[in-house]
Amino acid sequence: MxxxxxxxxxxxxxxxxxxxxxxxxxxxxxxxxxxxxxxxxxxxxxxxxxxxxxxxxxxxxxxxxxxxxxxxxxxxxxxxxxxxxxxxxxxxxxxxxxxxxxxxxxxxxxxxxxxxxxxxxxxxxxxxxxxxxxxxxAVAMLTATEATLYGRYGFAPAARAATLEVDRRRAVWAGAEAPGRVRYVTDAAAFRRAAGQIVRRQVARTPGEIDRWPALVDRMLGLDDPAGERARATRVARYDDERGQAQGFVSYRITRDGMGAGVVEFDFLAAATDDAEAALWRFLLEQDFVSTIRAGLRSVDEPLRWLLADQRAITTTVGDHLWLRILDPAAALEARRYEGPASLVLELDDPLGHAAGRYALEVSARGVAEVQRLDDGAEDPSSETRAARRSKPVHGLRLGVDALAAMYLGDARASLLARAGRVAETGPGSLAVADRLFSASRAPRLSIWF
Ligand SMILES: CC(C)(COP(=O)(O)OP(=O)(O)OC[C@H]1O[C@@H](n2cnc3c(N)ncnc32)[C@H](O)[C@@H]1OP(=O)(O)O)[C@@H](O)C(=O)NCCC(=O)NCCS
Missing domain, CATH: 3.40.630.30 (Gcn5-related N-acetyltransferase (GNAT))
Incomplete structure (x- = not known):
């Protein structure tokens, strides 16, 4: 860069x-x-x-x-x-x-x-x-106010976000007891460094997250405008593991309508470990005098429903969130890891020109990819002799640059996009190969607006 x-x-x-x-x-x-x-x-x-x-x-x-x-x-x-x-x-x-x-x-x-x-x-x-x-x-990205604005420039939703609303009365904890403990952060400024480290670790372990800037961490902690109404309503709790190391924090507020029970709301629950995430959820769910817990920008595969006795306590609304645009397919495709081994030829259409072309993706058993742009005079696997082709079938997809963005982090499977007419296979069995290659064990997620 x-x-x-x-x-x-x-x-x-x-x-x-x-x-x-x-x-x-x-x-x-x-x-x-x-x-x-x-x-x-x-x-x-x-x-x-x-x-x-x-x-x-x-x-x-x-x-x-x-x-x-x-x-x-x-x-x-x-x-x-x-x-x-x-x-x-x-x-x-x-x-x-x-x-x-x-x-x-x-x-x-x-x-x-x-x-x-x-x-x-x-x-x-x-x-x-x-x-x-x-x-x-290699890629450009944004979050959008409206879903109809950016497809025309080759962007596509690449990580969705879930809003979860939990009915407090039905939210009976069924998960394991976390080994550490939750406590309030009373001095947010002193916690700033630890919070930054937790956020960095969460970003590193979650496809779809982007680097945070220092002012954003300050905002999460209510330090940007401490006397402001939003900061005063914000409370921060942290989870420390059994060795006393902070592994997660949540920044939340509880609003009340008159004399009614409160509603817990949060967008920022950052966890470097699964224990921290579960313990902080439990802390929020077990507040007294609260009717509802509302969480924004959560993952579409949040483990929460497996931590409650009654999954119907949770109402989930999912929408597009991270919009991605692939500009340099070779660099982008080589950056991630795959469920290999396999080979796939991608014929990319890009009305704005940046990424158009044919790309051969060769993934090793360890999931490492090498990408060759075939238009550059490199040998085209589809021009191999018939005998060679029979021994090694050439799998391929024809797709727009936006469809590749939708698949890139593992959010939309190639076969799903094919059902919508957004991807076509150029050889039999290619969709199944692409589904396996691009699958990711953790659903992509972006937990901020930018
Ligand atoms: C959205 C916004 C930036 C568009 O600006 P604009 O200069 O009017 O857009 P343009 O004239 O360049 O239009 C570009 C294309 O987008 C389309 N478009 C613009 N606004 C649109 C909208 N709200 N919904 C759907 N399409 C829209 C136009 O029809 C045009 O299509 P085409 O070039 O494919 O024919 C402007 O309306 C705005 O500032 N909105 C409020 C803030 C906002 O939502 N910003 C987006 C942040 S993610």
């Missing part, structure tokens, strides 16, 4: 396209605090958030200084507030096999309501794909 992802200039094709619309596409300098503050105003307006306070702007500017920030300006309007925003940065994405791939995160895509549907978002998104390639990322 490029060492300074903020140093290369704004994408010339995007600059030209927006120029034709009479707009100015600008890469903001990290030390231009006024421009970054104006950009943040536009970002908040775009997402229908309230106007930022000076303290909020201060924190935002500090975060944006760590990102590649573009604004689109209309010279007909005065002032520092752009009519469109986008921010991006390089980050690792965890993939099956306990490894990671170089990725490019895209966030804060907004276009002012006064300038919508003129092609500004499309120009910025295609610019971001170009930036990702320049920075050396």
């Amino acid at each position: 490029s060492s300074d992802f903020r140093a290369f200039p704004a994408d010339p094709a995007t600059t030209a396209r927006l120029g034709e619309l009479g707009l100015d596409y600008r890469l903001l300098a990290p030390d231009d605090r006024d421009a970054l503050a104006g950009w943040s105003e536009a970002d908040n307006r775009g997402f229908h958030h309230p106007r930022p306070t000076p303290e909020f702007l201060e924190r935002e500017v500090a975060l944006l200084q760590e990102r590649r920030v573009h604004g689109v300006y209309d010279p007909g309007l005065d002032g520092p507030i752009p009519v469109a925003t986008v921010a991006s940065w390089p980050t690792a994405l965890s993939v099956p096999g306990g490894r990671s791939v170089d990725g490019w995160a895209v966030a804060a895509v907004t276009v002012a309501a006064t300038h919508r549907r003129r092609g500004i978002a499309r120009a910025m998104m295609e610019g971001e794909l170009a930036n990702a390639v320049t920075a050396g990322a």
